[in-house]
Amino acid sequence: MRYRAYSRSNFRSIPQLARLTEEQKNDIEIVSQVLPFKVNNFVIENLINWDDVPDDPIFSLTFPRREMLLPHHYDEISRLVRQGADRKQIRQAANRIRMELNPNPDGQMEYNVPELDGQPIPGMQHKYEQTVLFFPSRGQTCHAYCTFCFRWPQFAGMRELRFTSHRVEALVEYLTRHPEVNDVLITGGDPLVMSAGKIGAVIEPLINADLPGLRRIRIGTKSLTYWPYRFLSDDDSSELLELFGRVVRSGLHLAVMAHFNHPNELSSPVVRKAIARIRQTKATVRTQAPLVRHINDSPAVWRRMWNEQVNLGCIPYYMFVARDTGAHHYFSVPLARAWKIFREAYSNVSGLGRTVRGPSMSADPGKVHIVGVTEVKGEKVFVLRLLQGRNPEWVDRPFFAEYDEWATWFSELRPAFGRERFFFEDELEREYPHRAGMPTFVDLAKE
Ligand SMILES: *Cc1c(COP(=O)(O)O)cnc(C)c1O
Numbered sequence: 144m145r146y147r148a149y150s151r152s153n154f155r156s157i158p159q160l161a162r163l164t165e166e167q168k169n170d171i172e173i174v175s176q177v178l179p180f181k182v183n184n185f186v187i188e189n190l191i192n193w194d195d196v197p198d199d200p201i202f203s204l205t206f207p208r209r210e211m212l213l214p215h216h217y218d219e220i221s222r223l224v225r226q227g228a229d230r231k232q233i234r235q236a237a238n239r240i241r242m243e244l245n246p247n248p249d250g251q252m253e254y255n256v257p258e259l260d261g262q263p264i265p266g267m268q269h270k271y272e273q274t275v276l277f278f279p280s281r282g283q284t285c286h287a288y289c290t291f292c293f294r295w296p297q298f299a300g301m302r303e304l305r306f307t308s309h310r311v312e313a314l315v316e317y318l319t320r321h322p323e324v325n326d327v328l329i330t331g332g333d334p335l336v337m338s339a340g341k342i343g344a345v346i347e348p349l350i351n352a353d354l355p356g357l358r359r360i361r362i363g364t365k366s367l368t369y370w371p372y373r374f375l376s377d378d379d380s381s382e383l384l385e386l387f388g389r390v391v392r393s394g395l396h397l398a399v400m401a402h403f404n405h406p407n408e409l410s411s412p413v414v415r416k417a418i419a420r421i422r423q424t425k426a427t428v429r430t431q432a433p434l435v436r437h438i439n440d441s442p443a444v445w446r447r448m449w450n451e452q453v454n455l456g457c458i459p460y461y462m463f464v465a466r467d468t469g470a471h472h473y474f475s476v477p478l479a480r481a482w483k484i485f486r487e488a489y490s491n492v493s494g495l496g497r498t499v500r501g502p503s504m505s506a507d508p509g510k511v512h513i514v515g516v517t518e519v520k521g522e523k524v525f526v527l528r529l530l531q532g533r534n535p536e537w538v539d540r541p542f543f544a545e546y547d548e549w550a551t552w553f554s555e556l557r558p559a560f561g562r563e564r565f566f567f568e569d570e571l572e573r574e575y576p577h578r579a580g581m582p583t584f585v586d587l588a589k590e
Pocket residue numbers: 255268270271274276328505510530531
């Protein structure tokens with residue numbers, strides 16, 4: 144199958160869009176000036192049920208719509224387009240709006256950048272003791288874009304994070320000096336947009352360096368649903384799977400961290416075949432996704448998804464809370480409701496599906512798990528714990544926040560029982576001061 148991508152410049156040629164009104168098509172054009180938009184022939188022909196558009200979940204996952212911008216932002220871009228403003232003017236307005244959409248939630252780019260001899264190594268993050276994230280330059284795009292994507296500024300015309308091959312050497316050098324790191328997570332974007340050769344150029348040095356701590360390699364990807372031919376019939380699909388096999392034979396655990404948002408993605412026979420091909424290499428497939436309104440905010444959807452994943456030999460891993468960035472106003476689900484959805488789905492799957500954890504928020508102190516809502520001495524509270532923490536000592540200690548029916552992110556929560564701060568906050572401020580002067584996400588993107 145030949146890959147055909149559609150974006151703002153050519154989406155009107157998608158035959159199925161004949162079903163949309165002219166107004167809906169204009170909205171796609173306007174919203175995609177600000178938020179990233181890319182879709183391809185596989186998604187259009189196999190994952191979207193066009194009889195259900197615009198409510199179809201995969202359509203909402205990939206096609207922008209008017210409500211994804213705040214009304215005043217929509218109006219501003221719409222006015223410029225109507226007035227025939229030039230591209231530069233529209234881009235300037237779009238960039239300003241992007242800066243208002245919290246493009247760098249929780250300082251994910253500047254607070255976790257590791258250093259070698261006092262020099263930051265951009266394109267890597269090291270937040271939790273055991274795991275380093277690596278963002279290869281060529282993997283900072285995807286086969287299609289999710290409308291809720293929290294990495295969206297990387298795609299939205301602000302220039303990519305750049306790496307050259309010496310960055311892989313920096314990764315190897317860093318791992319040599321940090322034997323406490325057991326896992327490398329190669330992520331993006333989607334690193335599997337890269338050729339097998341380019342992925343090999345990242346992975347082979349890790350295998351060959353005989354690193355003291357490295358035991359596991361993970362690859363974060365959405366290719367299983369956005370382009371499953373990556374594992375079946377692309378020119379280098381065999382080469383890619385051979386690389387997977389080589390990682391496993393070298394004695395490392397290889398985990399494909401697959402991103403699935405909806406069970407409809409798993410019903411495609413092509414996707415199922417791709418999962419089977421990966422499993423033949425003895426890599427494991429673990430699954431994760433954010434909970435997002437208009438796409439998967441129902442217990443039945445998650446239950447079906449986890450059941451189907453287990454049937455296909457995948458291991459459900461995380462349900463995330465959508466980050467407070469981009470079109471968050473459109474996609475966010477209140478934490479209280481997120482927990483209800485999780486609980487109702489989780490309590491109705493077999494134990495084999497209960498490997499999943501969530502809902503989890505990747506916040507500054509760590510991954511904050513909403514364990515549940517309860518009452519303590521007449522006060523309604525959220526019970527929380529950290530699944531990962533900047534300090535491993537913080538992990539798995541229950542703590543409490545005042546119940547708030549409408550809170551959608553950790554930053555909106557206050558400690559319960561009249562306390563001033565959560566138990567980790569003093570240490571967080573002392574030991575992990577937000578490093579002024581470090582490059583910001585947007586600076587890095589311009590580098
Ligand atoms: C989620 C995450 C990891 C991986 O955590 P696991 O619980 O081991 O899956 C690593 N680094 C960062 C920054 C993360 O957000």
